[in-house]
Amino acid sequence: MNRQIERDIRICPCCNKEVERGEMDFTRDCHGIAFRLVCFSCWEKLMRKGFDGEYYSELDECIDYEY
Numbered sequence: 001m002n003r004q005i006e007r008d009i010r011i012c013p014c015c016n017k018e019v020e021r022g023e024m025d026f027t028r029d030c031h032g033i034a035f036r037l038v039c040f041s042c043w044e045k046l047m048r049k050g051f052d053g054e055y056y057s058e059l060d061e062c063i064d065y066e067y
């Protein structure tokens with residue numbers, strides 16, 4: 001029984017700690033697009049202002065999203 005193998009450990013890009021995937025969530029940028037996967041405590045800090053990353057306008061993005 002190798003239960004350890006089933007644990008999905010990631011490094012939080014914000015605090016650089018090892019965190020289980022189940023303890024992480026994607027932040028959203030100012031347009032609601034998934035930005036990066038961080039641990040819950042970083043998520044709360046990062047999302048306090050409403051979005052993660054830098055504010056940008058649609059004009060800065062060259063990606064076509066179908067909504």
Ligand SMILES: [Zn+2]
Nearest residue numbers: 012015039042
């Ligand atoms: Zn973190």
